[in-house]
Amino acid sequence: MRSSISLGRVGGVAVGINISVLVIVAILVFGLAFGRFPIDVPGLPAWAYVLAGVVSAVLFLACLLAHELAHAIVARRRGVEVSGIVLWLLGGVAELRGEPRSPRDDLAIAGVGPLTSVALGAVSALVAWLLSMTGGVPLLVSIFTYLAWVNVLLAVFNLVPAAPLDGGRVLRAILWSVWGDRVRAAVAAARAGRMFGYVLVALGFLQLVSGLGIQGVWLVLIGWFLVNAATAEEQQTRVGATLHGIRVADVMSREPVVAHPEETVAAIVDRLVLRHRLSTYPLVDADGRLSGLVTLNRLRDVPPPDRPLTRLGEIACPPRDVPTARPDEPLTDLLPRMSGCADGRAVVVDADGRLVGLVTPSDITRVLQTADLRTGDPYRTGGADLTGPWPEVRHERGGSRPAA
Structure with missing residues (x-):
């Protein structure tokens, strides 16, 4: 709400x-x-x-x-x-x-x-x-x-x-x-x-x-x-x-393709949209810090005659409204925040606020589709700790092995 x-x-x-x-x-x-x-x-x-x-x-x-x-x-x-x-x-x-x-x-x-x-x-x-x-x-x-x-x-x-x-x-x-x-x-x-x-x-x-x-x-x-x-x-x-135990770093797209707020819509369409299968373009400043987020839907909303004169910063979702996360954050904590003007996307930043990754609905879909390939029960015996870390070693019959 x-x-x-x-x-x-x-x-x-x-x-x-x-x-x-x-x-x-x-x-x-x-x-x-x-x-x-x-x-x-x-x-x-x-x-x-x-x-x-x-x-x-x-x-x-x-x-x-x-x-x-x-x-x-x-x-x-x-x-x-x-x-x-x-x-x-x-x-x-x-x-x-x-x-x-x-x-x-x-x-x-x-x-x-x-x-x-x-x-x-x-x-x-x-x-x-x-x-x-x-x-x-x-x-x-x-x-x-x-x-x-x-x-x-x-x-x-x-x-x-x-x-x-x-x-x-x-x-x-x-x-x-x-x-x-x-x-x-x-x-x-x-x-x-x-x-x-x-x-x-x-x-x-x-x-x-x-x-x-x-x-x-x-x-x-x-x-x-x-x-x-x-x-x-x-x-x-x-x-x-x-998704228990999965961190943001485990699913994020690393080294995302970025753009500058001063670049025009026509330029990014020619440089990226028509050449790569991407739908999300983080905007960063000279120091690599987030300046906004542009999605394919936002680009398409700009009428063709206006695209050569419209700068990305003018149509971007502002930084304050873009969901952000740290690489070591549990993915389950990020999911409720992935809404609003970012169209279900989130950016991943390091301790200095610099962009290091991107989480999209496609990333979430893939991890859900491959979740049943993970081995073993992700929860500790005696109940679930949905925000706690995974145990490093789980003991089983005949020895032990690393947890999945």
């Missing part, structure tokens, strides 16, 4: 909002201002209800952010990097780079989110009670009462044992601990998530045909999202298992 509006960094974690969050804000404001609040506190002007609805929606988003920040903070303390947090239509997402190293870490990262929501619900309930006991503004009491139950509801829903919900992560951690196999546990949790999603879709359609209206649409939307997310998670788990 891509961020549309950046909110800066909180606790060292980049936070953003996807534009789709405006939909949930509008639904909350409308439902509270013209539904719940007039019933709880009748007789007030319409602007007071709308203002209370806006305040409630903002506070609810703050609670969602706190929920995701709790995941991010615990993940970082457990050695898992966090790319950022994005709030969107159906809640929030803490984007983790890498996987927990043990069932205990997995459980801690997953469980802290619902615990945070329960704590926020308890605090909101306490504030509502204190306001009511001290004669506070009734509308404020209604706002905090709403926040109390919605946070508890959020915690309960997230604890459903179905990935990608937090409860699915808890289930994965428990099964991982019991079975000693993280991949098997993750697949089981993802399948549970897909089944739960189908149940929500069925319930939503049942409500629609029963005439219950918008609630059914909302259930169908949430259920379909869970089905797709759980399916993607299962696929990602299987790919991660296949």
Whole structure:
């Protein structure tokens, strides 16, 4: 999920909002201002209800952010990097780079989110009670009462044992601990998530045909999202298992053909595109540092009459948006970043920031196609450490040999 509006960094974690969050804000404001609040506190002007609805929606988003920040903070303390947090239509997402190293870490990262929501619900309930006991503004009491139950509801829903919900992560951690196999546990949790999603879709359609209206649409939307997310998670788990132990240096194309930002589109077409079977052209400066990335699609988008005058730097994906990696980085950590304007490509740089390689979809496809040629089980006995190094020697019957 891509961020549309950046909110800066909180606790060292980049936070953003996807534009789709405006939909949930509008639904909350409308439902509270013209539904719940007039019933709880009748007789007030319409602007007071709308203002209370806006305040409630903002506070609810703050609670969602706190929920995701709790995941991010615990993940970082457990050695898992966090790319950022994005709030969107159906809640929030803490984007983790890498996987927990043990069932205990997995459980801690997953469980802290619902615990945070329960704590926020308890605090909101306490504030509502204190306001009511001290004669506070009734509308404020209604706002905090709403926040109390919605946070508890959020915690309960997230604890459903179905990935990608937090409860699915808890289930994965428990099964991982019991079975000693993280991949098997993750697949089981993802399948549970897909089944739960189908149940929500069925319930939503049942409500629609029963005439219950918008609630059914909302259930169908949430259920379909869970089905797709759980399916993607299962696929990602299987790919991660296949690519376990493979470094970026093992798959990257070394010494890629590069171009200069000042070169024109017509020149690179004549010099490279028509002479080599290449589709990706990193741009580098005089020191060999990345200045952008041009793909065949970007070159083709330039009208033929403009190609002699259009410089590559003008159409390139800027360096800040190009996924980068180090040669010794696990390939599974890079894959989630290979998106955006780079068209699924990534560049590999050394410690000084100089270009040393390129990773393309063709490189990933080849390593997946040849993965079954690798010998032996890539995981250590007793469970998978998806971000850990390979053992140098594995003991087997009759002696030992180097690990594949």
